[in-house]
Amino acid sequence: MPSIRQNAYPDLLPDFRNLGVMARVLVAVNAVALVGALYETSGFAAAFERFMQVAAFLEPLLLVDLIALSALSTLLARLPYWPGALVVVALAMLLAGGYQALVLALAPPAAPGLERTLVLAALLAAALLAYFRLHTKAFSPALAEARLQALQARIRPHFLFNSLNAVLALIRRDPRRAERSLEDLADLFRTLMADARDFVRLADEIALLERYADIEQLRLGERLRVIWELDAAPSDALLPPMVLQPLLENAVYHGIEPGTEPGEILVRIERRGERVHAVIDNPHREQANQRAGNRMALDNIRERLALFFDAEARLETRAAGGRYRVEIEIPYRRK
Amino acid sequence: MIQVFIVDDEEPARERLKELLGDIAAEVPTRIAGEARNGLEALERLPTSGAQVLLADIRMPGMDGLELARHVAGMENAPAVVFVTAHDQHAIEAFELNALDYLLKPVRATRLAAALRKAAAAGAPRAEQLSRAAASPREYLSVAERHRIVLVPVREIVFLRAEQKYVTVRTRAREHLIEESLIALEREFAKSFVRIHRNCLVARAAIRGFERSGGAEEEAHWQVVLDGVSERLPVSRRQWPGLRELIADNNSK
Numbered sequence: 001m002p003s004i005r006q007n008a009y010p011d012l013l014p015d016f017r018n019l020g021v022m023a024r025v026l027v028a029v030n031a032v033a034l035v036g037a038l039y040e041t042s043g044f045a046a047a048f049e050r051f052m053q054v055a056a057f058l059e060p061l062l063l064v065d066l067i068a069l070s071a072l073s074t075l076l077a078r079l080p081y082w083p084g085a086l087v088v089v090a091l092a093m094l095l096a097g098g099y100q101a102l103v104l105a106l107a108p109p110a111a112p113g114l115e116r117t118l119v120l121a122a123l124l125a126a127a128l129l130a131y132f133r134l135h136t137k138a139f140s141p142a143l144a145e146a147r148l149q150a151l152q153a154r155i156r157p158h159f160l161f162n163s164l165n166a167v168l169a170l171i172r173r174d175p176r177r178a179e180r181s182l183e184d185l186a187d188l189f190r191t192l193m194a195d196a197r198d199f200v201r202l203a204d205e206i207a208l209l210e211r212y213a214d215i216e217q218l219r220l221g222e223r224l225r226v227i228w229e230l231d232a233a234p235s236d237a238l239l240p241p242m243v244l245q246p247l248l249e250n251a252v253y254h255g256i257e258p259g260t261e262p263g264e265i266l267v268r269i270e271r272r273g274e275r276v277h278a279v280i281d282n283p284h285r286e287q288a289n290q291r292a293g294n295r296m297a298l299d300n301i302r303e304r305l306a307l308f309f310d311a312e313a314r315l316e317t318r319a320a321g322g323r324y325r326v327e328i329e330i331p332y333r334r335k
Numbered sequence: 336m337i338q339v340f341i342v343d344d345e346e347p348a349r350e351r352l353k354e355l356l357g358d359i360a361a362e363v364p365t366r367i368a369g370e371a372r373n374g375l376e377a378l379e380r381l382p383t384s385g386a387q388v389l390l391a392d393i394r395m396p397g398m399d400g401l402e403l404a405r406h407v408a409g410m411e412n413a414p415a416v417v418f419v420t421a422h423d424q425h426a427i428e429a430f431e432l433n434a435l436d437y438l439l440k441p442v443r444a445t446r447l448a449a450a451l452r453k454a455a456a457a458g459a460p461r462a463e464q465l466s467r468a469a470a471s472p473r474e475y476l477s478v479a480e481r482h483r484i485v486l487v488p489v490r491e492i493v494f495l496r497a498e499q500k501y502v503t504v505r506t507r508a509r510e511h512l513i514e515e516s517l518i519a520l521e522r523e524f525a526k527s528f529v530r531i532h533r534n535c536l537v538a539r540a541a542i543r544g545f546e547r548s549g550g551a552e553e554e555a556h557w558q559v560v561l562d563g564v565s566e567r568l569p570v571s572r573r574q575w576p577g578l579r580e581l582i583a584d585n586n587s588k
Contacts (some may be wrong), residue, residue, distance in 0.1 A: 158394070161421035162345065165440040169351035219345050257344075260373055260397045 013076055013084045014132040016069035017331075020310030021132070028128055029062055030055065061099045065092060089125045096121035159249065166219045181218055184211040191241065199308070199333070202269070202276070203235035205244050209267065212245055216252050224256050225264045232270035238333045239276070240308045244269075246297050247280045247326050255282030255324060274332045284324035298326070305330065337455050338368035340386035340414065342377040342403065344395045352390060352419070352442065359448040374398025378406055378477075378484050386414040388454045390438075393420045401426070401465065402473050406486070408462045409479040409514075415454035416465075429468035435460055472523045476504055478511050487511055489527065493541045493564050495520055497534040507563035531559055531578060532571040545570065545582070 014021045037051035068091060069076070076084050100117045163185060170178035191208055213226045248267065256263045266281040298317065305313035305328070314329040339356060343349045349370055356365050368386040371377035373395045381389070389407060391400035404416045418437040420426060430437045436450055436457075475486040491506045497517040504511040521528065521536055528536040541562045548558050548567075557575055558567040570578060 157422040161440050162348070165351060165421065165442075166345065166347035168441050169347035169354065172354065173350070219347060221346050223344075257394070258396050260344075260375075 012136055013079075013081065013088065013129075014136070015310075016066070016073040016076070018310050019312050022066050022070070023311070024132075025066060025128055026062065028131070029058065029124060032124060033058055057103065061096060064099065065095055068095060085126075085129050088129060089122050092121045092125035093118050156249070156253065159253075162219055163215050166215075170218070177218075181215055184215050187211050188215070188245075191245075194241065198241070199238040200241045201235065202233060202237040202239060205239060205241070206230060206233065206235070206269070208245055209248055212248060216256075220252070220256060223259070223262045224252065225262060227264060227266045229266065229268035229270075234271040234276060234332060236334050237271070237276045237330075238335065239330055240304055243301055243304065243328065244278060244280070246301060247328075250297055250326075251280050251282035251324075255284065258285045259283060271332055276330050276332050278328045279325060281323055281325040284319050284322055301328075337363065337365045337451055338385050338387045338414075339365045339451070340368045340377070340381060340384055340389045341370040342372070342374065342389065342395070342400065343370075343392040343419065344372050345392075348392065348419075348440065352447075355442060355444050355447050358444050359451075363448045363451050365451065374400065374403035374406075375486075377403055378486065381407060381414070382410060382479075382483050388451055389414045389416045391416060391418055393418055393423050393426050398474065401469050402475070404460065405462065405465045405469065405473060406475065406477040406479075406484055408459060408465055409477055410484065411479065411481070413459035415458055416460055417450045417454050425470055426468070429470065433464045433468040435464060435468055466519065466523070472526070476511075476513055476515075478504075478513055485511065489524065490540075492528075493538055493561055494568060495528065495536040496568075505564065529578065529581060531574050532569060533573075535568055537561065537568065539581075542582070545578075 016022070033054045034047075034051050037054060038047045041047040041050050069088065072091070076087060079087065096117050097114065100114055163181075167178050167181045167185070170181065188208065188211055210228075213224075217224055217226075244267075248265070251265045255265060263283040266279065268279045268281075270277050298315065302315045305315060309330055312331045314327075316327045318325045318327075341349050341352050343352070353367065356367070359365075369380045369384040371380055374391075375397045377389075377391070378398070389404070391403055393400040395403075400418055400420075404418075407413050407416065416435070418426070418430060418435065419440060419442060420437060421440040427437060429435075436454060438446055438450055473489065475488055476492070478485040478487070487504055487506060492504055493507060494505050495517065496503045496505070500514065501512040502515055502517055502520065504513055517534065517536065521530055524536070527539055529539050529542075531537050537559060541564075543560045543562050546558045546560055546567065547555050556572065557570040559570055559578075560567060
């Protein structure tokens with residue numbers, strides 16, 4: 001299971017399916033080629049020409065490497081770090097060697113020597129792995145952890161105390177509903193206090209959304225209407241915990257509570273090919289002093305999505321026609 | 336028998352307060368004088384309710400509890416006010432500073448009883464206490480009449496002019512008299528109003544331009560031309576330089 005529990009697994013191979021990782025590999029290898037070309041030649045024009053020659057040889061190999069790695073990424077993720085790293089280096093050498101042989105067969109004079117290619121491939125692969133290892137380390141422990149903890153603590157006290165108050169009002173009139181609401185509240189807080197570093201299933205996150213909405217319904221009654229469009233939601237999709245609930249909470253806090261009239265919130269989650277798409281749409285009320293809090297929550301979620309998905313997640317907001325809409329798109333990942 | 340009026344936008348919260356009032360009835364006998372879901376609704380119902388104590392939630396749509404209390408303070412026989420809040424750190428600090436009473440949700444019966452007794456004895460809070468506790472300017476000015484409170488939305492006001500002990504509130508359609516100080520109004524609405532004369536504040540949004548008046552011999556002075564009101568208001572020489580900059584800023588935007 002993908003995880004960013006870097007403390008338990010201090011060294012983790014990069015996720016080769018991630019576009020951010022692929023982009024970094026492409027940029028780094030080409031940069032090395034460019035440096036080599038500059039070193040080898042005397043002028044910029046000559047260097048450029050040399051780089052183009054190298055690139056013509058290099059680029060197909062690189063693409064094959066990336067495809068192979070992304071195809072094998074699930075297998076690689078199961079290996080411990082060092083054997084995994086060895087496999088990656090060996091794979092790079094193997095592909096480079098095979099490619100070299102192929103090029104030799106097609107156009108003998110253009111190809112450099114075999115040993116040199118193998119050594120270069122091994123060195124580059126090892127250097128990139130070292131870079132990713134450092135990157136993960138720099139990104140993870142203290143920094144990421146602190147942010148996640150801060151996020152967990154972010155449920156609004158306003159919500160907690162008002163909910164408890166609403167449940168108290170129920171105890172005499174409708175004890176069963178009061179019981180259910182306290183159970184919902186307990187579930188919600190259990191999730192809030194749980195380890196926020198592991199992915200959760202979308203089905204669980206949706207259950208949480210529904211519990212949260214039930215509690216708010218109790219408080220706000222007919223003022224709150226939530227429309228759920230979840231038929232196309234892939235229940236086995238994995239996502240970071242507490243990404244959708246804060247958005248729904250924002251929608252209630254900014255969209256419903258400031259209004260005297262009933263309001264409608266739309267929650268739509270669906271799978272679009274290899275992506276999971278979520279929309280939360282609520283009435284938009286102009287109140288300048290509330291925006292700061294909202295933006296902070298959104299920034300937090302965006303940051304967390306980046307931690308989990310690097311460049312592959314997207315969060316966008318739009319205010320138009322009296323409605324406010326947040327859209328999230330993440331890659332469709334399963335166990 | 337204390338007449339209690341309850342304002343809260345959440346129905347369960349109102350129910351809970353009523354339950355608690357029932358629980359403490361032997362100790363502090365009360366009667367529900369009325370209830371409302373927000374400040375605006377409360378202002379319609381309060382003046383004829385005979386309420387002696389107002390239990391007001393702070394965060395409410397339409398008009399919040401603090402602004403409600405400020406309008407209520409102008410009423411004849413204004414009720415005492417006890418704010419009820421789940422968690423508004425800033426508001427609570429402001430209440431402490433200005434000796435205003437509040438209860439935290441969920442409310443305890445004993446605290447409620449104590450607050451009611453204290454409120455019934457202390458009477459209505461003074462307008463200054465409330466205005467100092469308020470974090471944001473009001474959205475309405477109010478004129479307390481015998482059996483109702485007339486609200487004038489601040490965004491409809493064109494100018495405010497001090498006259499003797501009153502301030503004239505001029506909207507496009509009407510004129511009202513309120514008993515407030517122009518200096519306090521200037522401070523509260525500094526964002527939306529600007530002083531043009533010792534006795535006059537004008538809505539920034541209503542300023543259409545300035546006109547020169549007076550012949551060649553006497554010293555010329557400026558007048559402000561306003562949207563929706565034909566009356567021209569004189570600009571004092573002291574305010575003119577600042578105003579001119581303001582207009583220049585607006586034009587350059």
